[in-house]
Structure formats: C-alpha cells, structure tokens
Amino acid sequence: MLTWLIEPLEFEFMRQAIAIGLSLGILGAVVGSYLILQQMGMMSGVISHAVLPGISIAFFFEISVVIGAFIAGVLSALVVMGIQKRSRIKVDAAMALTLTSFLALGVILITLLGTNQINLEEILFGDILGVTSGDVWRTILITVIILLLTKLFYKELEFYTFDPLGAKASGLPVNLLYFGLVCAITLTIVASMQTVGVLLVMSLLVGPAITAYLLVQELSQMMLLGSILGAVSSIAGMYSSYYFDLPSGAAIVMVIFAFFLLAFLFSPKQGLLTEPEIKNKVINWLKFSK
Amino acid sequence: MLEVCNLSVNYRHNWAVQNVSFTLQAGQVTGLLGSNGAGKSTLIEAILGLVPLANGVVKWAGKPVAKQLDKVAYVPQRSQIDWDYPVTVERAVMMGRVATTGWFRQHNRRAKMLVKNALERVGMWQYRQRQIGELSGGQQQRVFIARAIAQEADLLLFDEPFNNVDRQTEIIIFEIFAELKAQQKTLLVISHDLSETLNHYDQLLLLNKQLIACGSQAEVLTNENINRAYDRYDNSAIQPLTINHYPNANLVN
Numbered sequence: 118m119l120t121w122l123i124e125p126l127e128f129e130f131m132r133q134a135i136a137i138g139l140s141l142g143i144l145g146a147v148v149g150s151y152l153i154l155q156q157m158g159m160m161s162g163v164i165s166h167a168v169l170p171g172i173s174i175a176f177f178f179e180i181s182v183v184i185g186a187f188i189a190g191v192l193s194a195l196v197v198m199g200i201q202k203r204s205r206i207k208v209d210a211a212m213a214l215t216l217t218s219f220l221a222l223g224v225i226l227i228t229l230l231g232t233n234q235i236n237l238e239e240i241l242f243g244d245i246l247g248v249t250s251g252d253v254w255r256t257i258l259i260t261v262i263i264l265l266l267t268k269l270f271y272k273e274l275e276f277y278t279f280d281p282l283g284a285k286a287s288g289l290p291v292n293l294l295y296f297g298l299v300c301a302i303t304l305t306i307v308a309s310m311q312t313v314g315v316l317l318v319m320s321l322l323v324g325p326a327i328t329a330y331l332l333v334q335e336l337s338q339m340m341l342l343g344s345i346l347g348a349v350s351s352i353a354g355m356y357s358s359y360y361f362d363l364p365s366g367a368a369i370v371m372v373i374f375a376f377f378l379l380a381f382l383f384s385p386k387q388g389l390l391t392e393p394e395i396k397n398k399v400i401n402w403l404k405f406s407k
Numbered sequence: 408m409l410e411v412c413n414l415s416v417n418y419r420h421n422w423a424v425q426n427v428s429f430t431l432q433a434g435q436v437t438g439l440l441g442s443n444g445a446g447k448s449t450l451i452e453a454i455l456g457l458v459p460l461a462n463g464v465v466k467w468a469g470k471p472v473a474k475q476l477d478k479v480a481y482v483p484q485r486s487q488i489d490w491d492y493p494v495t496v497e498r499a500v501m502m503g504r505v506a507t508t509g510w511f512r513q514h515n516r517r518a519k520m521l522v523k524n525a526l527e528r529v530g531m532w533q534y535r536q537r538q539i540g541e542l543s544g545g546q547q548q549r550v551f552i553a554r555a556i557a558q559e560a561d562l563l564l565f566d567e568p569f570n571n572v573d574r575q576t577e578i579i580i581f582e583i584f585a586e587l588k589a590q591q592k593t594l595l596v597i598s599h600d601l602s603e604t605l606n607h608y609d610q611l612l613l614l615n616k617q618l619i620a621c622g623s624q625a626e627v628l629t630n631e632n633i634n635r636a637y638d639r640y641d642n643s644a645i646q647p648l649t650i651n652h653y654p655n656a657n658l659v660n
Contacts, residue, residue: 282481286483287506338493
C-alpha cells in the first residue's frame with residue numbers, strides 16, 4: 118500500500134502535479150462556496166471561456182498570458198452583471214450570450230493576430246504533465262493570497278452573499294465586494310487552467326463546495342469541508358490517472374462527482390436515501406428481497 | 408426626523424414612485440399601505456439609496472440618509488432571502504453588527520451581548536445554533552427583527568414584516584414596535600393588512616405610485632382614498648405604470 122502511494126512521488130512531474138492539485142482543491146472550494154451561494158455556478162463557465170481573447174492579445178504583445186486571461190475574465194463577469202442589472206434579461210441568458218461572444222472574439226483574434234501557436238486543446242483540457250515549478254509556486258501564492266483575503270473580509274462577504282440588499286442598506290460597498298469576488302473567481306480559474314483546463318475548472322469550483330453544502334450548516338464549515346474534499350479529490354484523481362492511465366483533469370472531475378453523489382444520496386439531513394419515507398421503502402425492499 | 412421630499416424613482420422607463428413627500432417623527436410608528444405594485448418596497452429602497460433616485464431628497468436629522476446608514480436598520484421582505492444559505496440564527500443576527508464593527512475587526516463582547524439580548528427579546532435564543540432554513544416563517548421573520556434590534560439604529564424600515572407569520576410572531580413584533588417607539592425611534596412599516604392592527608400605527612401613508620393620503624387612520628382610510636389607492640374604479644389588475652391620477656376626478660364606483 119505504502120509503495121503504491123509513494124511510487125508516483127518519485128517523479129518530479131507527479132510531485133508538482135499533486136502540489137498544484139492540492140492547492141487548487143482548497144482554492145476552488147473556498148472561492149466556489151461564494152460562487153454557488155450567489156447562484157452563479159455557471160459564471161465560472163463564462164469566465165473560464167471568456168479568458169481566450171485575453172490570452173490571444175497577451176500572446177500577441179508578448180506579455181504574461183495570466184494577466185491577459187485575468188483582465189478578459191473579469192471583463193466578462195462585469196458584462197454579465199451589466200446586462201442583468203440594466204435590462205429585464207435574466208442572468209442565464211446574459212451568461213450564454215457573453216460566454217459565446219467572448220469565445221468567438223478569442224477565436225477571431227487568434228486568426229487575426231496570427232497567434233496560432235496557442236494550443237487550444239491545452240487551454241480547454243489542461244496538461245498536468247506540462248506543469249513547471251514556476252506554475253506550482255504561482256498557484257500556491259494565489260491560494261495563500263486569496264485565503265488571507267477571505268479571512269480578512271469574511272464577515273462582510275458573508276453578509277453580502279447572504280443578503281445583498283441588507284448589506285448595501287447597512288452601508289457596505291457591495292459593488293466593490295462583488296468585484297473582489299469576481300477577481301478571486303477569475304484568479305482561481307486562471308490558476309486552474311493549466312491543470313484541468315477551462316472546460317473542467319467549473320467542477321473544481323462548484324463540485325466540492327456543493328458537496329459540503331449538503332452536509333454542513335455554516336459557511337466556514339462549508340469552506341473547510343469543501344477544501345478537504347477538493348484536495349482529496351485532486352490527489353485521488355492524480356493517482357488514478359497515474360495507475361490507470363486516465364487523463365488527469367477528467368479523473369479529478371469524476372472523483373469530485375463521486376463525492377457529490379455520496380453526499381447527495383447519504384447526507385444525514387439532505388440526502389435522497391436518508392429521507393425517512395424513502396429510507397423505509399429501501400429497508401423494506403431489502404428485507405423483502407432476502 | 409426623516410424628511411422625504413419630492414421623491415421619484417424611475418425603473419426601466421416606468422415611474423415606480425412619483426413625487427412623494429412626507430415626514431416621519433421620532434417616537435412614531437408609521438404604516439405604509441398600498442396595493443401590490445404600488446411602489447411601497449421601492450419607496451423604502453429609495454429612502455435607503457438602494458435604487459437610484461430620479462428626483463428628490465431624503466434627509467435624516469437634516470443630513471442625507473446615505474451618509475449615515477449606520478443609524479438605519481432595514482428588514483427586507485422574507486422572499487428576498489435565500490433561506491438555504493448555510494448560516495445559523497446567531498450569525499445571521501450578528502450581521503446587524505458588521506458595519507458598526509468595521510473592517511478587519513472581530514465582533515467585540517458588546518456586539519455579542521446585543522445579539523444575545525435581541526435574540527432573547529424575540530424568543531429565538533434557544534434556536535441560535537439552528538440553520539435559518541430549519542425555522543418556520545414567523546421564526547425567520549423574528550430573526551430579522553432581532554438583527555434590526557441588534558443594530559441599535561434610530562430609523563427602522565420594515566418591508567412586509569407581517570406577511571405569512573403566525574399570531575405569536577405578530578404579537579411579539581407589535582410589542583417590539585411599542586418598545587422601540589418608547590425609545591424615541593422612528594419606524595416605517597409596510598403592511599397589506601387593513602384590519603384592526605392599524606390601531607398600532609400613529610400615522611398612515613397610502614401609496615399608489617404617488618402619495619394618495621397621509622395622516623391619521625380616519626384621515627387616510629376614506630372610501631375615496633382607498634378606491635384611488637387600490638384602483639377600484641378599474642377592475643383590471645394590469646395598470647400602465649405611468650398612469651396619472653387626477654385628484655378631482657370622481658373615481659368611486
């Protein structure tokens with residue numbers, strides 16, 4: 118068992134992949150908790166696709182791709198909010214429009230600017246084997262900064278995400294808090310791109326957070342349990358990817374889903390199978406089949 | 408004293424509230440009445456600066472309300488809240504202290520005492536560890552009333568606090584109104600109820616986009632005023648939001 122656990126660690130790329138996965142599991146759950154409590158789970162999908170034009174422009178001007186992706190991601194979230202606030206259009210439609218428009222702009226920019234060297238597949242699905250030690254440190258740095266900021270602004274963010282009108286009425290700068298959240302979400306996505314790719318990053322943000330959501334009754338507990346689930350899922354996904362030769366990003370996502378399924382079925386207070394009525398039916402059925 | 412002067416709110420090219428002026432005195436409970444869509448919630452949100460004003464001024468003690476929001480407590484409609492949010496009763500009430508406690512600080516002992524007292528006052532202290540979604544409607548309302556009490560505000564605005572609450576909660580809320588009144592606080596309460604509970608209010612405002620009437624129960628609740636406020640002259644529920652009311656027109660059926 119122990120050799121089974123240690124063997125993959127002998128490879129530099131596995132050590133780095135696990136470090137980055139651990140870090141992202143924690144980061145995704147903390148930021149994702151806010152995201153799903155705002156009923157904006159799909160927003161991670163919008164931002165993660167909307168980074169493409171930013172990447173293209175950054176590539177063209179030879180500045181850091183991270184910066185380009187970050188700016189484009191934040192911009193897309195503001196566009197969604199603008200459309201939603203200033204019209205009767207609901208948030209889901211605004212997100213669908215924004216996602217596709219930004220993605221299209223990105224595709225066009227790649228052709229126009231001749232930045233075809235951008236490997237679209239790598240952006241979409243990530244490449245854990247291509248992680249450098251620089252990526253690892255950058256991800257850990259982002260995680261530490263965001264965790265610190267979450268701790269500092271915890272009570273304000275909790276108030277804002279629970280009761281935005283009440284928070285605004287008590288004089289909190291709600292637009293600034295929203296902007297801060299959007300920045301945190303975008304940073305998380307940019308940091309995760311390399312590992313799981315933009316298509317799967319939604320899972321890291323949403324999955325561990327909603328699994329914890331089914332099991333706890335306070336935001337801080339949700340973040341803590343979500344972080345543990347996220348970290349464990351990342352590592353379990355990495356190992357199964359190593360031993361069964363699976364694509365690492367997809368393996369992580371499936372472990373996250375497996376945890377969710379367990380909580381969905383067996384959560385003491387919210388589980389499908391723990392509802393008294395269904396529980397009795399199942400027990401009776403088991404007895405009967407004996 | 409709260410002074411509202413010529414307040415108008417335009418919402419996506421429609422007038423939600425038009426030219427409303429009134430004053431609220433300290434030590435008084437004012438009821439804000441009107442039909443659905445009459446602009447009651449919008450009026451309260453406008454007083455707080457939650458929606459942009461098209462026109463008008465709102466002053467508290469001679470200064471703009473927006474500059475002294477720490478003195479104002481707001482109890483939103485229950486339907487606006489996500490009751491599945493993972494927060495316990497105690498922490499939800501503690502949110503009333505967030506602005507006063509300030510950035511980068513932990514809540515102090517006094518804040519915790521205020522929260523405890525407020526929860527005891529509404530009879531919810533024993534439920535402090537419950538997740539808010541596990542409470543009944545009346546209990547949820549009392550949690551939010553406790554939050555407003557814990558805030559120690561001078562001006563308190565309540566949006567439909569009696570909507571779908573049990574009798575016990577209604578009694579507790581009116582007791583609290585009387586106590587706040589005795590402490591010289593200013594209260595504005597949105598209500599649908601035109602029954603005997605109106606005796607609890609010192610002043611009534613009747614709203615239908617514009618202020619139909621303002622004053623004592625006898626002054627406000629005349630047949631003509633009620634017909635104008637509830638659009639009784641026209642049975643269709645759908646009214647263009649920009650409708651004008653001519654004070655001298657005979658609107659009674």
